[in-house]
Amino acid sequence: MKGRSVARPDNMSGDKGAGGPRGSRQAPLLVAPGDDLGDSGGLEAGHGVLAINGRLRALKQGRMSNRDGTVSIEPRRTAYVPRPSDLVIGYIEGCTSNIWFIDIGAPFNAILPMSLGPSKAEFGGIRKVLDIGDAILCRVQEVEENHSSVVTMKGMGLRAIRAGSVEDIDPHLLGRLIGRGGNNLRQLKEDTECRVVAGDNGRVWIDGDLSGIVDARDRLNALLTEAKVEEYRGDA
Amino acid sequence: MGGYGDIQCIDENGIRLDGRTKDEVRPVHIETGVVPVADGSARMTWGLNDVIAAVYGPMEAHPRKIQRQDRAVLDVRYNMAPFSTTDRIRPGFNRRSREISKVTAEALESVVLTELYPRSKIRVEIEIICAEAGTRCAGITAASVALAHAGIPMSDMVVSVASGKVHDIVVCDLNKEEDNYGEADLPMGILPNSGELVFLQMDGDLSPDQFQEAWDYNMEATKVIHAEMVRALRGGDE
Numbered sequence: 001m002k003g004r005s006v007a008r009p010d011n012m013s014g015d016k017g018a019g020g021p022r023g024s025r026q027a028p029l030l031v032a033p034g035d036d037l038g039d040s041g042g043l044e045a046g047h048g049v050l051a052i053n054g055r056l057r058a059l060k061q062g063r064m065s066n067r068d069g070t071v072s073i074e075p076r077r078t079a080y081v082p083r084p085s086d087l088v089i090g091y092i093e094g095c096t097s098n099i100w101f102i103d104i105g106a107p108f109n110a111i112l113p114m115s116l117g118p119s120k121a122e123f124g125g126i127r128k129v130l131d132i133g134d135a136i137l138c139r140v141q142e143v144e145e146n147h148s149s150v151v152t153m154k155g156m157g158l159r160a161i162r163a164g165s166v167e168d169i170d171p172h173l174l175g176r177l178i179g180r181g182g183n184n185l186r187q188l189k190e191d192t193e194c195r196v197v198a199g200d201n202g203r204v205w206i207d208g209d210l211s212g213i214v215d216a217r218d219r220l221n222a223l224l225t226e227a228k229v230e231e232y233r234g235d236a
Numbered sequence: 237m238g239g240y241g242d243i244q245c246i247d248e249n250g251i252r253l254d255g256r257t258k259d260e261v262r263p264v265h266i267e268t269g270v271v272p273v274a275d276g277s278a279r280m281t282w283g284l285n286d287v288i289a290a291v292y293g294p295m296e297a298h299p300r301k302i303q304r305q306d307r308a309v310l311d312v313r314y315n316m317a318p319f320s321t322t323d324r325i326r327p328g329f330n331r332r333s334r335e336i337s338k339v340t341a342e343a344l345e346s347v348v349l350t351e352l353y354p355r356s357k358i359r360v361e362i363e364i365i366c367a368e369a370g371t372r373c374a375g376i377t378a379a380s381v382a383l384a385h386a387g388i389p390m391s392d393m394v395v396s397v398a399s400g401k402v403h404d405i406v407v408c409d410l411n412k413e414e415d416n417y418g419e420a421d422l423p424m425g426i427l428p429n430s431g432e433l434v435f436l437q438m439d440g441d442l443s444p445d446q447f448q449e450a451w452d453y454n455m456e457a458t459k460v461i462h463a464e465m466v467r468a469l470r471g472g473d474e
Contacts, residue, residue, distance in 0.1 A: 030469075030470040030471065032384060032393065032465070032466045032469045032470065033347075033384045033389070033390040033391070033392060033393055034347075034390065034391065034392030034393050034427065034428065034429040034430075035429070035466075036429060048389065050391065057391065057392075057429070059349065059389040059390060059391065060384070060387055060388075060389055060390075061384045061385060061387065061469050062387075075387045076385075076387065077275065077276060077385065077386055077387035078387040079275075079293075079294055079353075079387065079388075103296075107293065107294035107295060107296070107308070107353045107356035108296055108353075108355060108356055109296045146305075146354065146355070147353075147354060147355070
């Protein structure tokens, strides 16, 4: 995940000079929506934090952090919001004569125009190429101001997914799956002898022998369980 | 409200049928993550009430006519299971469940930052497994925890609780007998951190003083329930 958090409905504060967290000693590590995080003392409200009347308030359930004067919440769960160049795994949800509608796990469906499809398709006959329910590996080409996004299958490695298994994980846990420098993901591939592609939208494509796929799924679940336990303990 | 009944719901010492004092809340327990396939979920037991709430989304709103260009819509569905009461309930939507779904959506819309997800939909399913009294309050509260568990940005959580009048005595958090044989009830939705009110209904008549007393009971009960909500969201018994 290139070391960034996936979900970002933005920096929600319009008041940068407003109140901030009380001293880190008193501040709760795990917070719930609505929790008062105290006065600022010149700190900024980051992701999942809202500044109101000189106070900071948590908007999400998660862990509070204070980095470089910005107080933010690292959420336990979050919705995927697409960004240009994201590699995502989507499902065909519908189509017109020349456009596919793709569920990429975001609040808004993406479109895949016929011209950006995997192969040449005839107007009105695009279901012969990709039909409803098919899974695809694609890349976000453009996100418009109204949150509509366009995906493309023109690019190296982008294809229809015809084999293997697609697993869903929370997008903000992708960093843990991939590991520093991709170490964890590389290890998973080597151990299971499977092809593993982690989409930025939290969908993971696992392809290989059945035993390898089962092994990879088990490891994925174990990793996620461990992550959740650590988060609940507050030491993730 | 059936008016005065034959049942004596509260004795001369102010002790109620279930042994509570008049300002006491039924035992509340909440756990999260009970529906693994949902984006967020919560189960709430409140007295004999047992409620599961599951949240899906935000997702593309269908049909398109329900989309709003500037915000997400909350699609709330409150349903009582046929086996949730002693008399079997006919499955499916009815007037009562439609009304409760509507007021629940409106209460939750006041805290969810819907403007972050224009044209999308957040689906909230509330299923009453076992009903005693105050299922709409339990539903709203459980849905609020499920939304927080799903990572939906909210300015606060909604705590809902009902107080009422039984034999001219105002009591907090009505149980089944008090709900059936009492004279009035006052369900409220309260934002625990700010004390703001987002939902209020009143069934029956309360004098201004009784209204104030019921209001105060609800405000106090909110603190107890909110503490349990936060405990559940922070990962249980810590």
